[in-house]
Amino acid sequence: RTVAPGAVLVPDWLDLGEQRRLVEACRDWARGPVPMRAARLPTGHAMSVQTVCLGWHWQPYRYSRIAGDAGGGRVLPVPEWLAQLGRRAVADAYDDPAAGAPYEPDAALINFYDDAARMGMHRDQEERADAPVVSLSIGDTCTFRFGNPDTRTKPYTDVELQSGDLFVFGGPSRFAYHGVPKVFPGTADPDCGLTSGRLNITLRVTGLEG
Ligand code: MD3
Ligand code: FE
DSSP states (O other), rough: OOEETTEEETTTTTTHHHHHHHHHHHHHHHSSSSSOBBOOOOTBBBBEEEEEEEEEEEEEEEESBBTTTTSOOOOOOOOHHHHHHHHHHHHHSSOTTTTTSOOOOOOEEEEEEOOOEEEEEEEEOSSSOOOOOOEEESSSSSSEEOOOOOOOOSSSEEEETTTEEEEEEEEEGOOEEEEEEEEEESSSGGGSSSSEEEEEEEEOOOOOOO
């Protein structure tokens, strides 16, 4: 399950009940106070993925508490049950209970992919902390491309992520390039709570204040 140093995949980590509960929570968060939207890149192009955030509002390439590009509302906090799920995820992925300080994510990004959505190769470097990123996948299977810290290009490893899979990215993998080149329509378990598309929830420690 270790894909690279610090990058650990735990297939089928969420049961179907937990997946449905998360999908329901995401539906609530997507309604507001900051509605789910396709973030706009500095080029002016909208991303094909739609995103709603908790704790901190992410825009390419900064975090804020106020969603200036999505109605100006204030982001909801990361609920304690979600932070707790993140702690269980890190503990299960790195079966070293003594490792590091307690995991306290202060931001969650929820990405929704329709059949045509993709995410280009990028690094997550708006955070000012090196704590791991916890990634939960629900719905259709995708190809996840895990690269290297130095270049957007090869070498990379393609991994299929399925509904219920957990992936934790810490240590030397935390600032590696990664992306989602393809989603496979119609591949989700009908009982996961999503009838089409793919949801990805990431938990992060931003290291930001205020
Ligand atoms: C590796 N999301 O939100 S999750 C993102 O499936 C993002 O929606 C993808 O990339 C998605 O930024 C990939 C896996 C992931 C997330 C964050 C990472 C891998 C990561 C941060 C550092 C290294
Ligand atoms: Fe990312």
